[in-house]
Amino acid sequence: MSRGSGGGYDRHITIFSPEGRLYQVEYAFKAVKAAGVTSIGVRGKDSVCVVTQKKVPDKLLDQTSVTLLFPITKYLGLLATGITEVRLLCASYALIADARTLVQQARNEAAEFRFRYGYEMPVDVLSRWIADKSQVYTQHAYMRPLGVVAMILGIDEEKGPQLFKCDPAGHFFGHKATSAGGKEQEAINFLEKKMKNDPKFTYEETVQTAISALQSVLQEDFKASEIEVGVVREEDKLFKVLSTDEIDEHLTAISERD
Numbered sequence: 001m002s003r004g005s006g007g008g009y010d011r012h013i014t015i016f017s018p019e020g021r022l023y024q025v026e027y028a029f030k031a032v033k034a035a036g037v038t039s040i041g042v043r044g045k046d047s048v049c050v051v052t053q054k055k056v057p058d059k060l061l062d063q064t065s066v067t068l069l070f071p072i073t074k075y076l077g078l079l080a081t082g083i084t085e086v087r088l089l090c091a092s093y094a095l096i097a098d099a100r101t102l103v104q105q106a107r108n109e110a111a112e113f114r115f116r117y118g119y120e121m122p123v124d125v126l127s128r129w130i131a132d133k134s135q136v137y138t139q140h141a142y143m144r145p146l147g148v149v150a151m152i153l154g155i156d157e158e159k160g161p162q163l164f165k166c167d168p169a170g171h172f173f174g175h176k177a178t179s180a181g182g183k184e185q186e187a188i189n190f191l192e193k194k195m196k197n198d199p200k201f202t203y204e205e206t207v208q209t210a211i212s213a214l215q216s217v218l219q220e221d222f223k224a225s226e227i228e229v230g231v232v233r234e235e236d237k238l239f240k241v242l243s244t245d246e247i248d249e250h251l252t253a254i255s256e257r258d
Helices: 023-033 086-117 123-136 184-194 203-218 244-257
Strands: 038-043 047-053 069-071 077-081 149-156 160-166 172-174 177-181 227-233 239-241
Touching (some): 038 077, 038 160, 038 184, 047 077, 077 086, 086 123, 160 177
Antiparallel strands (some): 149 160
């Protein structure tokens, strides 16, 4: 007699159900959806910004060592969504480990690309590599999908600011704005209204739109220490994680505007 809701078809990732579903891949999506974290990404005319909640699952952890924002190179950043709350602590650690493994492999690939071709790895090339790797994980019974949705941000020499999102199934696209995590659909609905007329946001507008979107869908006002903000700007093309003082300036500007 089969266990779970997959009718026995969820025991191996390589087996399609009669309805054409891969349950293990769906479970990976649910692991991200069930996370107590929501992430937002917004692309402006000269910058890209990603924002996520910063939740420390244990009071004894050093807060400075907990992050979902990772530099891949000086110019490329990655935001991993997949940390769960304390009630799912074991799963939380597994998903953190998934993110760290993915980041380390992406760094190695970007370094190899730079060595081989003599220039920095473009955003779309890195995104395709991450997506291809995730898709391979769905083909082998001895693997499992990574329980992580990755947002990759950077500046392309020809196309300008770029924002990509890769999911556990290996699906990826470039986005004007996007979201991942628990309140993903609510955030996408909010962003669709904001991006309806394809506005050319300045750097400040890009950051503040991303933060205000997160505040709106979660219906709370954050302190600077409760969120993480990563940005890339065209003026220097460097990936940067904003300090709490810089985040506080944007939170003050949002509250004064509203």
